[in-house]
Amino acid sequence: MKIEVTVNGESQEWEVPVNQTLLDALRLRGLPGTKRVCESGECGACAVIVDGLALDSCILLAVQAAGMSIVTVEGLSTGSQLHPVQEAFTQNGAIQCGFCIPGMIVTAANYLEENPSPTQEEIRHVFVGNLCRCTGYKKPIEAVLSAVRDDDTS
């Protein structure tokens, strides 16, 4: 099925099988930052932003995103300028092994649009859908809190 989507600001025309997930459609088009892990909406490693809302791309059909705007982790930075959440993750040693991190960054970046000054409790609540197999949640949560603080002082 032929669909039109906007990916990281660029209009694209895709020919996709109806049963293909958005995750597969993105990865097949050279965007491997969106990770394939549980493929059942449990772990959040495949989080992307579709029309302004972060969601699990492994349990969304590509065709459901027809006509919509998709932002992947690759699209958060501007040139070599990292997104404040990406910057905060690198500054706080929150990159860890890196596998669940793109999903966490996409989730946090999108959540901060909705709630620019969350409490630690609110960040923990949002990260319920982002699993880290190394169980390293402390530094990512600190990183998001530091992104919030840096934003306040700028």
Next chain:
Amino acid sequence: MRDLREYHRPSSAAEAVRLKREYGAKAVYLGGSTDLLVHRPAGVEAAIDIRHAGIDYVRVDDSEVVIGGGALLRDAEKAVAGVAGGMLRQAVRETAPWLIRNAATLAGNIANASPAADSVPALMVLGARLVLWGEAEEEVSIEDILSGPHRTLLGDRLIREIRVPRTDGVRAAFHKLARSASDIALVNVAVALKLEGGVARDVVIALGAVAPTAIRARQAEAALEGMPPTEELLVEVEKVVADEVRPISDWRASEGYRRRMSGVFVRRLLSQALNGEQSRAAA
């Protein structure tokens, strides 16, 4: 989903229903797809995406909250914030993590008919009604359409909207017992009642994950109805609930544990509701 070949995006609920009636069992209504793409049922050849069918509205007024069949859990969560002291908002939030609430619909959580769906007992005790569209429009309760694990009597009918009444003086509480915040419930419990002249009225108790569908604990409701809700009576109600539920053992919890926790949480929630604030219709 290997059989899925067609994707339809109707621009009205009427068109969605027409397509479903045309394709029958070969087609499914698609909300956020967060359950469908996990279960991936064989034999589904067409998906009818109802997210663009003009039913993604929520309406809040003094007497009820109406949640369109295409409305996301995130939108439902906001709309029901003032219902029954926030009990329904809590249940919707605990239904799924934020990433899922951004994609899944409340109607989908009902239609998926998981025995453990967290929103369902909460909606049941508040007397939520479903407006269905099929051959004709009809209004039913959630109990009317649940027939087993992941089974409903919906057929080709679409959940067009969910209507949650706002009743003065209702005391309500909800609890999800699960191992972690993102896990499926071992047991979930919702209660609602009024206290009038020292006796319990309009007692409704519903539980999930302890029977093939979410259920009302009608014997327990009857044991409390019209009675002063003393500590002794609540202990009796706890026993009635534990006898009344029909859980199974699986890798999440044993039958015995679910039975025991069903009683314990009904008793605790009744206490909590009785000691908490009563709702005001237009709070």
